[in-house]
Amino acid sequence: MQDFTFKVPQSIEFGLGSLKKLPGILKENKSEHVFLISDEGLAKLGVVKKIQDIIETDGLTCTVYLGVVPNPTVDVVNDATKNYQESGATSIVAIGGGSAMDVAKTTGVLATYSGEITDYEGLHKVPGPIVPIIAVPTTAGTGSEVSASAVITDEARNYKMSVISHEMLPKYAVLDPDMIMTAPASIAAACGIDALIHAMEAYLSRNASPFTDAMAEKAMALIGPNLRQFVANRQDKEAACAMMVGSTFAGMSFAWAKLGDIHAMSHPLSAYFHVVHGVANAILLPTILEYNMIADRGRYEKIYNYIRTSAQPAANFEPEMLVDEVKKLSAALGMPTTLSEVGVTEDKFQEMAEDAMKSPNIAVNPRLTTIKDVIALYQKAL
Template sequence: MKDYSFKIPQNIEFGIGSLKKLPEILKKNKSDNVLLVSDRGLGSIGVVKKIQDIILDGGIKCTTYLDVIPNPTVDIVNDAAALYKECKATSVVALGGGSSMDVAKAVGVLVNYGGDITDYEGFDTVPGPIVPMIAIPTTAGTGSEVTASSVITDESRNYKLSVISYEILPKYAVLDPELIMTAPASIAASCGVDALIHAIEAYISVKATPFSDAMAEKAMELIGRNIRRFVANRKDEDAACAMMAGCNFAGIAFAWAKLGNVHAMSHPVSAYFHVAHGVANSILLPTVLRYNALADKGRYEVIYNYIRESSGNAERFEPEMLVEEVIKLNADLGIPKSLSEVGVKEETIPAMAKDAMKSGNILANPRQTTVKDVEELYRKAL
């Protein structure tokens, strides 16, 4: 067994109604003035006001920034950081999916250390702790509340840059399953498969360890057994709790084991064609699984038995069975079948492949991959 290390430096509050603990958490962090980072969609359905009221009722000031969009940009980060300084906030609360958390993490960097978020691209470039941050996920998908990365779109390059540092981990995460029980079916589906992919890629990563395996396997069990139920009925409390916990465990798994070709390839798809991250991942998964089958060490069968509809273990397993099961899962959940269905054009493949190769996730993929391999995978997924 190879050497490895891990730590879980965060505070996680999980449970129905756990949002009520938010003022107490803020006061523990000596924060009496909050910037709440979210999006207008959550504002329009009353979720932002719900959180804002909890904060204000606790005697804490609250200013909202609601211009977060999917695949948030450098300009959005700059605008949110400017508002943080203007309102003299002392902490940041991220409410939403990965986009809101990515923006909040980046704001925390700029407020404390200045410059532009592009200055911090890459690994371990953040010089120290960011401002106190509390993450409140409203989707069971990204796991961003427990991951040390912020992904921001640099429109000048059509490129999704990553800032990766354990300094930007949210100090607290509040996981209240009630928040995901109002999600549209399409969002629940794409986010749920994204979380499943986090667990799968962490599990087959060359950087996997017994610790990350434990997190990934429990995530696959919780998500695999419940994703269809949850998409069918978001009011199913047990399914919602399982999805939120599974997403969290998957996030912890890939924070330490990294991901693979699916995520490396999905970022350029989102950057060039504004495809939602979870949708891009879900479409790419069958193609990448088929490619990685040559490097399988028996883990495909474990994954298959977690996500297959029927119970029990398969008597005679072949890796293609996992690919077909994933294709069926995507179809059941209404995920598009191909990249062409979401507007991806073949002429962009060489540029996307070059960008995908810049991702550190390529190095964690179980099968070695060249830029020509990535181009071919894109064409197969097209």
């Protein structure tokens, strides 16, 4: 067993209606003025106003910023930082999925230490604590509320860069399953399979530890039996609760174990072809699992038993059975099965592979991977 470090330096509130605890959390942190980061879509659905009212009816001040977009850019981070500094707020509430939380984390970095967000690209370049962040996820998928990374698109390089530091972890995560029970089926499916892949890749990572394994296994135990049911009926409270908590456990796991080739290769797909992150992961999943089979040390069977529809453990398991099972799962969720279906073309594979190789996730993939391997995997998934 290799050496490892693990800590959970956050407070996590879970429960139906737990949003009502927000004012108490803010007062506990002596924050009378909060900067609320979200997007226009959630504002139109009334989610932003609902949370703003909860905060303001308790006598606190709330400045709303709705500039978040999918695959947020360096310009969005700069704009959010400027608005935060002008507002006079002393804390941030991030409402949404990974995009809102990535903007909140990176805004917190620049508001505290200034500079350009590209100065902090890579591992552990944030020098210390940042603005307190309270994360309120509206999807069960990204795990960003408990992860130490932020992914921001640098349009100057056409590259999705990662800023990774445990100093960026939100101080609080408020997990209210009410927030995910009105999601469209397509979003529930894409986010849900992303959460499952977070747990799977963390579990297979060469950087895994007994602590991350415990989180990953519990995530798969919660998500595996509930993902199909949640996509079928988002009003199913038990399934919604399981997905919300499972996504958070998966986020804790990959915050420390990192991920693998799937995530390393999916980020360029979003940067070059604007493929939805969860969809890109779902398409790559069977291809990468097949590639990694020769490095399996018995974990494929455990994953298979977590996600298959039958409650009985498999007899005479072979790793190919897991590949077949994830294909069935993707089909049940209505996921595309090839990259060509989502508009990806072969002419960008070299550039995409070069970008994928810069990801720290490549280094912990269970099977060693070269740039030629990445190009071949893209071609196979095409």
